[in-house]
Amino acid sequence: MKYIPLWKRLLIAAVLIVTVAFCVPNFIPAAQREQWQKTLPAWVPMQSISLGLDLQGGSHLLLQADMDSVNKKRIDDAQIFARKALREANIAYSSLSLKDGAVILTLKDDSQIGEARKALKSADESLSIDQNGLELSAHFDDKALKDMRDKTIAQSIEIIERRVNGTGTKEPIIQRQGDDRILVQLPGMNDPERVKSLLKQTAQLTFHLVAAGGDGLNVLELPLRADPKTTLPLNRRPLLTGDMLVNAQPTFQDGAPIVSFKLNAQGARIFCDVTRDNVDKPFAVVLDKEIITSPRINEPICGGSAVISGRFTVQEAGDLALLLRAGALPTSLTIVEERSVGPSLGSDSVEAGKTATLAAFLLIIGYMVISYGTFGVFAAVALFVNMLMIIAMLSMFQATLTMPGIAGIVLTMGMAVDANVLIFERIREEIRAGRSILSAIDTGFEKAMSSITDANLTTLISGIILYAVGTGPVKGFAVTMSIGILTSLFSAIMLTRVMVQIWLRVKKPKTLSF
Amino acid sequence: MRLFKFADHVNIDFVAGRHIAFLVTAIMVFGSLALFAFKGLNFGIDFSGGIMMEVVTPVKPDLSRLRTDLNNLNMGNISLQEFGSDRSVLIRIPEQQGGMDAQKQAIETIKAKIDSEFTALLEKVEYRRSEYVGPQVGEELKRSGLWAFALTIIGILGYIWYRFEWQFGVAAIVTLVHDTLAVVGLFSLTGMNFDLGTLAAVLLVAGYSTNDTVIVFDRIRENMRKYKKMAMRDVINLSVNQTLSRTLNTSFTTLLSLIALWAFGGDVIRDFVNAMIFGILVGTYSSIYVASSSLLYLPFADAAKRHEHQSTPDAQAA
Numbered sequence: 063m064k065y066i067p068l069w070k071r072l073l074i075a076a077v078l079i080v081t082v083a084f085c086v087p088n089f090i091p092a093a094q095r096e097q098w099q100k101t102l103p104a105w106v107p108m109q110s111i112s113l114g115l116d117l118q119g120g121s122h123l124l125l126q127a128d129m130d131s132v133n134k135k136r137i138d139d140a141q142i143f144a145r146k147a148l149r150e151a152n153i154a155y156s157s158l159s160l161k162d163g164a165v166i167l168t169l170k171d172d173s174q175i176g177e178a179r180k181a182l183k184s185a186d187e188s189l190s191i192d193q194n195g196l197e198l199s200a201h202f203d204d205k206a207l208k209d210m211r212d213k214t215i216a217q218s219i220e221i222i223e224r225r226v227n228g229t230g231t232k233e234p235i236i237q238r239q240g241d242d243r244i245l246v247q248l249p250g251m252n253d254p255e256r257v258k259s260l261l262k263q264t265a266q267l268t269f270h271l272v273a274a275g276g277d278g279l280n281v282l283e284l285p286l287r288a289d290p291k292t293t294l295p296l297n298r299r300p301l302l303t304g305d306m307l308v309n310a311q312p313t314f315q316d317g318a319p320i321v322s323f324k325l326n327a328q329g330a331r332i333f334c335d336v337t338r339d340n341v342d343k344p345f346a347v348v349l350d351k352e353i354i355t356s357p358r359i360n361e362p363i364c365g366g367s368a369v370i371s372g373r374f375t376v377q378e379a380g381d382l383a384l385l386l387r388a389g390a391l392p393t394s395l396t397i398v399e400e401r402s403v404g405p406s407l408g409s410d411s412v413e414a415g416k417t418a419t420l421a422a423f424l425l426i427i428g429y430m431v432i433s434y435g436t437f438g439v440f441a442a443v444a445l446f447v448n449m450l451m452i453i454a455m456l457s458m459f460q461a462t463l464t465m466p467g468i469a470g471i472v473l474t475m476g477m478a479v480d481a482n483v484l485i486f487e488r489i490r491e492e493i494r495a496g497r498s499i500l501s502a503i504d505t506g507f508e509k510a511m512s513s514i515t516d517a518n519l520t521t522l523i524s525g526i527i528l529y530a531v532g533t534g535p536v537k538g539f540a541v542t543m544s545i546g547i548l549t550s551l552f553s554a555i556m557l558t559r560v561m562v563q564i565w566l567r568v569k570k571p572k573t574l575s576f
Numbered sequence: 577m578r579l580f581k582f583a584d585h586v587n588i589d590f591v592a593g594r595h596i597a598f599l600v601t602a603i604m605v606f607g608s609l610a611l612f613a614f615k616g617l618n619f620g621i622d623f624s625g626g627i628m629m630e631v632v633t634p635v636k637p638d639l640s641r642l643r644t645d646l647n648n649l650n651m652g653n654i655s656l657q658e659f660g661s662d663r664s665v666l667i668r669i670p671e672q673q674g675g676m677d678a679q680k681q682a683i684e685t686i687k688a689k690i691d692s693e694f695t696a697l698l699e700k701v702e703y704r705r706s707e708y709v710g711p712q713v714g715e716e717l718k719r720s721g722l723w724a725f726a727l728t729i730i731g732i733l734g735y736i737w738y739r740f741e742w743q744f745g746v747a748a749i750v751t752l753v754h755d756t757l758a759v760v761g762l763f764s765l766t767g768m769n770f771d772l773g774t775l776a777a778v779l780l781v782a783g784y785s786t787n788d789t790v791i792v793f794d795r796i797r798e799n800m801r802k803y804k805k806m807a808m809r810d811v812i813n814l815s816v817n818q819t820l821s822r823t824l825n826t827s828f829t830t831l832l833s834l835i836a837l838w839a840f841g842g843d844v845i846r847d848f849v850n851a852m853i854f855g856i857l858v859g860t861y862s863s864i865y866v867a868s869s870s871l872l873y874l875p876f877a878d879a880a881k882r883h884e885h886q887s888t889p890d891a892q893a894a
Contacts (some may be wrong), residue, residue, distance in 0.1 A: 401709060477784075533772070
């Protein structure tokens with residue numbers, strides 16, 4: 063029998079120690095762990111497996127940013143600025159229009175093409191300009207569009223973070239997904255409706271004077287929030303915009319919830335001037351194209367702070383203040399996917415997962431011991447170590463464990479003993495073929511290797527592809543299964559072999575009873 | 577005490593049964609294709625988009641009445657099914673016209689309706705989970721699912737091509753297609769939900785089926801080198817018999833895992849487990865009967881040197 067080389071013994075010992083070290087935190091209550099974390103040095107592993115939303119309950123929201131309207135607004139602005147620049151530069155043109163997201167400028171003659179290009183460029187730096195005879199076409203190229211998208215998404219994420227944090231949600235995950243989407247994960251969230259309603263508002267706040275006379279171009283007809291069928295004519299140009307707010311808080315006035323706000327210096331000055339000039343006239347507070355309230359100006363307001371009252375509930379006042387503090391989203395967001403799991407289903411799933419794992423473990427080790435006797439016991443030990451290694455790896459890499467992930471672990475147990483089955487069956491065959499015990503064991507391990515490699519690699523290929531292409535539940539499953547396959551190679555081959563070798567040396571069996 | 581002890585000493589002429597096996601296989605494959613083409617799959621909201629809610633009612637609900645009541649709300653075809661326990665109902669609502677607010681409105685209306693049916697009781701209706709997948713996301717998930725499927729097959733085939741001669745690759749494709757189609761066929765036949773989890777199961781069955789097949793192929797190749805003159809048919813039979821014990825044992829341990837999941841793992845993953853159990857059974861059958869027998873019809877370079885098959889296979893195995 064071959065001697066077990068020192069490096070192998072050290073390797074096995076090291077793997078086992080690391081495994082146990084990373085497993086232990088999962089069995090210590092969270093409160094205790096936090097306490098220890100303060101006193102123990104940083105290198106002591108203290109992280110436990112993080113549970114997915116389907117296990118701890120919570121909401122998963124996928125939001126899509128409306129980039130079309132951002133792009134449209136930008137090209138609209140470019141056209142307005144271009145017209146201004148052309149006028150200032152005294153450039154004669156026969157038409158300036160928008161077509162397929164591009165500003166099309168047709169000049170009268172070719173004497174001013176250079177200036178016209180400059181004028182277009184001054185309207186928006188990122189425009190790229192094509193020329194076709196007297197026609198100049200300015201559009202945003204892919205890079206400009208990408209920059210715009212990146213900026214919009216980054217801004218949106220920042221605003222969403224402020225809004226979500228304002229609701230007191232613990233450990234939310236907010237990240238970009240793909241080109242124009244944002245993933246929001248809210249663990250333990252019982253009522254996702256509140257967060258959803260906070261996220262779907264752009265929270266574009268403006269103050270307008272109510273228009274005196276109807277003039278189509280300068281007047282905006284907007285509905286009242288309390289009564290959407292009634293509309294009021296407002297001056298299109300806002301007096302104040304939400305970005306002039308420095309603070310907003312919910313409070314009470316005569317027992318009714320209101321929102322008080324503070325303006326920055328510029329805003330305060332404008333507000334003071336406007337209210338002084340328009341005493342006794344009504345103005346309107348508009349949020350996302352709805353009139354919240356339209357009070358009469360009783361006296362000039364010059365302190366830079368004021369209140370919005372609008373028959374709010376306490377929660378509505380709180381949410382409005384939060385939205386105003388967090389700022390407006392650069393564009394509107396749509397929920398394109400939502401998955402919410404109640405806390406009771408989550409904990410039921412955790413219990414179900416534990417029971418299923420334990421049941422599968424007992425069934426399999428029972429079957430292995432019955433089938434292969436002493437060798438079956440080795441396989442059982444190897445399987446147990448494999449389980450610990452999966453837990454350790456998940457904790458180490460802070461992978462998220464989901465219900466499909468648990469299914470992956472349970473399924474891996476069935477497949478992990480496959481390597482042992484292959485080896486043991488091969489040893490059996492070799493013994494039937496008349497080899498001695500020692501040589502049968504050696505040959506068994508060796509000849510089974512090629513089959514084990516093939517078998518595990520094909521499964522690993524599906525696992526990796528599932529991870530790369532799959533989303534959500536599929537990914538969770540792929541992670542645990544792939545980890546389980548990798549760890550099983552160590553436990554089922556190397557560890558089992560060492561156990562068999564030690565057993566051979568201690569027991570010195572004359573025959574193998576298989 | 578061993579379950580598959582018989583498998584040690586068997587010498588079953590599996591190849592002889594190939595005609596029956598091919599018939600069974602043909603029925604399964606063409607039946608699945610026909611089902612898929614004419615009946616289609618009952619796509620879950622992951623792929624079709626829409627709203628899904630899991631509701632637990634205080635007492636056993638009158639499903640048919642609840643179904644009629646909810647469908648009278650004019651929200652398209654709302655489907656209800658019992659889910660796990662008899663108080664738990666899975667409700668599927670098609671995507672509503674009118675954007676996000678319409679979806680929210682629909683959920684509120686459904687909740688109000690259900691609540692109103694159980695107002696007399698102390699216990700409240702519990703909404704255990706709700707999911708919404710927009711039509712665009714559904715399309716994307718479908719597309720990425722197809723990608724995953726194609727890549728898995730390409731990956732596995734690539735590996736077999738690399739490790740074995742091409743003849744084995746061809747036989748492996750036949751088996752892989754056979755196994756995955758059978759699972760898809762089962763879902764079409766029973767009308768079980770086909771969602772992301774089920775798709776994962778189909779892909780795993782593909783991996784598992786190849787795994788099983790590869791072990792047999794590995795042995796066939798080993799025996800082809802060892803017995804250069806033995807008739808191909810006998811090499812196949814010998815190899816399948818030699819690996820039979822392993823094939824059965826591994827399938828059995830995996831089935832034990834799945835049985836544990838089926839019995840204790842809860843309802844959320846039940847469709848996935850159903851797909852896997854069926855897939856493992858089909859995969860075991862196909863690696864014994866279909867994969868190896870189809871090798872018989874593929875030209876191997878050393879075929880000329882091999883004996884003709886003799887009617888007594890035992891004579892050569894020794």
